[in-house]
Amino acid sequence: MPAEIDFMAAAPLLLAVAALGYLLGSIPFGLLLTRLAGLGDIRDIGSGNIGATNALRTGNRWVAAGTLIGDAGKGAVAVLLAARLGAMTGTDIGWMSSVAALTAFLGHLYPVWLGFKGGKGVSTLIGVLLALHWPVGLLFCATWALVAAISRYSSLSALVAALLTPVYLAWLDHWHLVGLGVVLAVLIYIAHRENIRRLLAGTESRIGQKPAGS
Secondary structure, X not given: OOOOOOHHHHHHXXXXXXXXXXXXXXXXXXXXXXXXXXXXXXXHOOOOOOOHHHHHOOOOHHHHHHXXXXXXXXXXXXXXXXXXXXXXXXXXXXXXXXHHHHHHHHHHHOOHHHOOOOOOOHHHHXXXXXXXXXXXXXXXXXXXXXXXXXXXXXXXXXXXXHHHHXXXXXXXXXXXXXXXXXXXXXXXXXXXXXXXXXXXXXXXXXXXXXXXXX
């Protein structure tokens, strides 16, 4: 991130952006769409997760697609709004965008409305990355697709793609975003800690199979 910023002067605006990012990120699209579709509470289905992967387990692909688009969209909108606000106020756009990206991601993982039990963040991370620097977002998606095609593990695909995100940012000379990329990757690993245990134990469900736990 850029090194020079007057934090005292920018603090109120950064706090406002953080709050906006969190509120946008905490919108539970998976929960809302499954209920609107008459499918009940997504937390009672499959793994109990509110994200797009579990939404697909409802058997309704439109709900799953809507959840994916909604979760990615809220991350992208948070970043783009923050960048716009930074441009309008003369505040560093890099800081504004990064704060919005992080808080939107945290909002998805830990939404206050759901007792701080949210999704695992993959779709929201895609939206955030596309808004921050779209080539990195596309590289994330390509990495996910490649690992998924080889391994048939959705969780492993997300973990590999997240791990490589800071590398992609550095490779594309976006060093000011590498620190953020590392933090987001760590949060992805924390959110997938149960999946990691099952991968190591050989009990993780492959794409198309019913979940073996959560």
